[in-house]
Amino acid sequence: MSKEKLLEVKNLKQHFKTGRHTTVKAVDGITFDIFKGETFGLVGESGCGKSTTGRSIIRLYNATEGDVLFKGESVHGKKNKADLKTFNQKMQMIFQDPYASLNPRMTVMDIVAEGLDIHGLVKSPKERQARVFELLETVGLSKEHANRYPHEFSGGQRQRIGIARALAVEPEFIIADEPISALDVSIQAQVVNLLKDLQDRFGYTYLFIAHDLSMVKYISDRIGVMYFGKMVEIADSDELYKNPMHPYTRSLLSAIPLPDPDYERTRRRVEYDPEKDHDHSEEPVFREIKKDHWVLCTEKEFEQYKTEMK
Structure with a gap:
C-alpha cells in the first residue's frame, strides 16, 4: 500500500x-x-x-x-x-x-x-x-x-x-x-x-x-x-x-462472537449510551490520539483517551 x-x-x-x-x-x-x-x-x-x-x-x-x-x-x-x-x-x-x-x-x-x-x-x-x-x-x-x-x-x-x-x-x-x-x-x-x-x-x-x-x-x-x-x-x-477508544467502537467489538464456548459464557456486551458515555460540555471534533488513530471527542475525552493509551 x-x-x-x-x-x-x-x-x-x-x-x-x-x-x-x-x-x-x-x-x-x-x-x-x-x-x-x-x-x-x-x-x-x-x-x-x-x-x-x-x-x-x-x-x-x-x-x-x-x-x-x-x-x-x-x-x-x-x-x-x-x-x-x-x-x-x-x-x-x-x-x-x-x-x-x-x-x-x-x-x-x-x-x-x-x-x-x-x-x-x-x-x-x-x-x-x-x-x-x-x-x-x-x-x-x-x-x-x-x-x-x-x-x-x-x-x-x-x-x-x-x-x-x-x-x-x-x-x-x-x-x-x-x-x-x-x-x-x-x-x-x-x-x-x-x-x-x-x-x-x-x-x-x-x-x-x-x-x-x-x-x-x-x-x-x-x-x-x-x-x-x-x-x-x-x-x-x-x-x-x-x-478501541470510542465507546461505540467498544460496543461493536464486544458483540463479536468467538468460537469459544467458555468465552461466550462469560462474554460481557458493552452497551453504548450516547448520553452517559460522553462529555457534553463542548462539540466533539476529530482528534489524533496516536499516529493514524483518530477519534471523535472533546478536549476532556481526548486527554482521557491518551491516558488510557499509556
Missing part, C-alpha cells in the same frame, strides 16, 4: 428531506482519505449512513455539502459527458443484492460486456467474447456460464458475475457495498478471498462497506466506524481491534 491519496472525502454531508420541516442527516460531515492499493473498511449498524456514503462518493447522490476528490479532482463538480464517462470507468460499485443488481433478461455475456460496449473497450465481437470469457475465469466462473441467465445461478455465483461486470472496465477504485450480507456464511469467505486475490493481482483500491466486523478486519488495512451519520473513529485494522 502506498501513501498516495486516491480518494479524499472532505466534510461530506448527505441530507434528505422527508417532509416539509423534517430532514434526515444520513451523512453529517465526515472526512477521511483512502490510499492507493489499500482496502478501507467502513462499518456501523444498519442506518448509520455507510451505504449512503458509498453512493455519494460514486455520484449516485449529489452531495448536500462538502466534497469528494478522486485523484485530486472533484467528483461532484460540473462534468461534461466525456468527463463523466471517464469517471464512471475509473470508479465502479459492487452492489449488496446480487439478485436485484443483475438484469434478469440479459445473458451473463451481455451483463459483463455492458461496460465494454459503453466505453468502446473492444473492437470486435470476437474480442468482446474473449474478454468476457477471461473475466469470468478471473472471478472463478467458466466460459460455459456466459450464455446463461442470472436466475440459473446461486447467490455467490451471481455476486461473482457482479464483480466481473465491475472489473470489465478496468477501474482503479471499487466500492463494495455490503457485497456479502445477502450471501450464506459459507459463501461469504469465498467472495472476500476473491476480492483480496484480485487486489493482490491487479492492485485495486477498495472501499469495503459492511456491518460484520470480523470480516472487515480480515480484508481491511484501515477501518472507519460510523454512528448516526458521523465518523467516530479511524485506525489501522489491528490497532482498532487492540485499542
